[in-house]
Amino acid sequence: MTYPIERGIKIYLDHLAVERGLAANSLQAYRRDLQRYADWLEDRAITALEDITPSHVSDFLAHLREGDETHQALSTTSAARTVVAVRGLHRFVFKEQYVDVDVAVDVHPPAPQKRLPKAIPLSDVEKLLDAADAVDSPLALRDRALLEFLYGTGARISEALSLDIDDIDTDSRAVRIKGKGGRERVVPVGSYALRAIDSYLVRARPLLVSKGRGISRLFLNSRGGGLSRQSAWAILRTCAERAGLEGELSPHSLRHSFATHLLDGGADVRVVQELLGHASVTTTQVYTLVTVDHLREVYATSHPRAQ
Structure with missing residues (x-):
C-alpha cells in the first residue's frame, strides 16, 4: 500500500x-x-x-x-x-509500520560550530583587578576578593557564590569547591587571591555580616545576605568600565582566562581539567585550540620565514 x-x-x-x-x-x-x-x-x-x-x-x-x-x-x-x-x-x-525502514536513522543534524572561549589578556586582567578596589570601602574589598578568587581558581560564579568561610583553608592555601553533579574538588589558591580574601575577611566582611543574620557564606552583599549572581555581574561590569576595558566580559571570562593562561604557561591539560572540575578532558581540550591559535599568531609575527 x-x-x-x-x-x-x-x-x-x-x-x-x-x-x-x-x-x-x-x-x-x-x-x-x-x-x-x-x-x-x-x-x-x-x-x-x-x-x-x-x-x-x-x-x-x-x-x-x-x-x-x-x-x-x-x-x-x-x-x-x-x-x-x-x-x-x-x-x-x-x-507505526507505514514503511519498512527508517531511512533517516543515520542522518544526523549538523554539529554547531565550537565557540572558542574568549580569554582576557593578562594585562587586562590586571587592570580589571586593580580597578576593583580603586575605592577604599568594604564593598570594594569584597569585589577585589571575588574577582581575584575567580581568576585565581577558575571557579564558576555559582561555585564561588555558594562558598562558606570554612571552605577556604588559608593554612593549606586551598579551597574546597562543590561543583556540578555534587562533585567536590580541592583547588589551590594563589597568594594574590589569598591576600585579597584575607583583607576582605578582616576589614570588610565583619561589617557586612553585622547587617544581616550572620550567615556563613563567604561573599556577602551590602545587607549581610549572600551575594547574588546578578550582583556579581554588576561588579564585573563596573570594574571593567572603571578599568576602561571594552568588549563582552562576564564572570565566566575569568574562568576562561584562568584555563588559557595556565595552558599558555605550560600546564598539562589533565591538570587543568581537574582544576576546572570538568568530568571529561574533552571539555577542557577546547582551551588547547585557543592556545594553538595564540602560538600560530606569535609564530606568524615573530619568525623570519613565517610570512
Whole structure:
C-alpha cells in the first residue's frame, strides 16, 4: 500500500499535538520544516513515503545548508532543527509500520560550530583587578576578593557564590569547591587571591555580616545576605568600565582566562581539567585550540620565514 508523504506528515503532526502535547509554536515550526521537506521531495517526483531513500534525506540536509533561488541557506542551528523534524517523521512512520525502514536513522543534524572561549589578556586582567578596589570601602574589598578568587581558581560564579568561610583553608592555601553533579574538588589558591580574601575577611566582611543574620557564606552583599549572581555581574561590569576595558566580559571570562593562561604557561591539560572540575578532558581540550591559535599568531609575527 502507498502512503503519501503529505498524509504521513499530517498523522505525525496530529501525534505531536495529541500524544505529546507540543505547544502551538513548536507545532507550527514542525509543520513549516516538514512542508519544506515535502516540497523538496515533490520537486524530485517523490510523493510516497516508501520511495524516500537515505540518500534523499542526506541530500536534503545538504540543500538546507546551501539554499536555492527560493530559500536562503539555513544556519547550522536552523538546519539542525529541520533535520530533527525530518528524523522524527521517519522514526514515527517506521514505528507505526507505514514503511519498512527508517531511512533517516543515520542522518544526523549538523554539529554547531565550537565557540572558542574568549580569554582576557593578562594585562587586562590586571587592570580589571586593580580597578576593583580603586575605592577604599568594604564593598570594594569584597569585589577585589571575588574577582581575584575567580581568576585565581577558575571557579564558576555559582561555585564561588555558594562558598562558606570554612571552605577556604588559608593554612593549606586551598579551597574546597562543590561543583556540578555534587562533585567536590580541592583547588589551590594563589597568594594574590589569598591576600585579597584575607583583607576582605578582616576589614570588610565583619561589617557586612553585622547587617544581616550572620550567615556563613563567604561573599556577602551590602545587607549581610549572600551575594547574588546578578550582583556579581554588576561588579564585573563596573570594574571593567572603571578599568576602561571594552568588549563582552562576564564572570565566566575569568574562568576562561584562568584555563588559557595556565595552558599558555605550560600546564598539562589533565591538570587543568581537574582544576576546572570538568568530568571529561574533552571539555577542557577546547582551551588547547585557543592556545594553538595564540602560538600560530606569535609564530606568524615573530619568525623570519613565517610570512
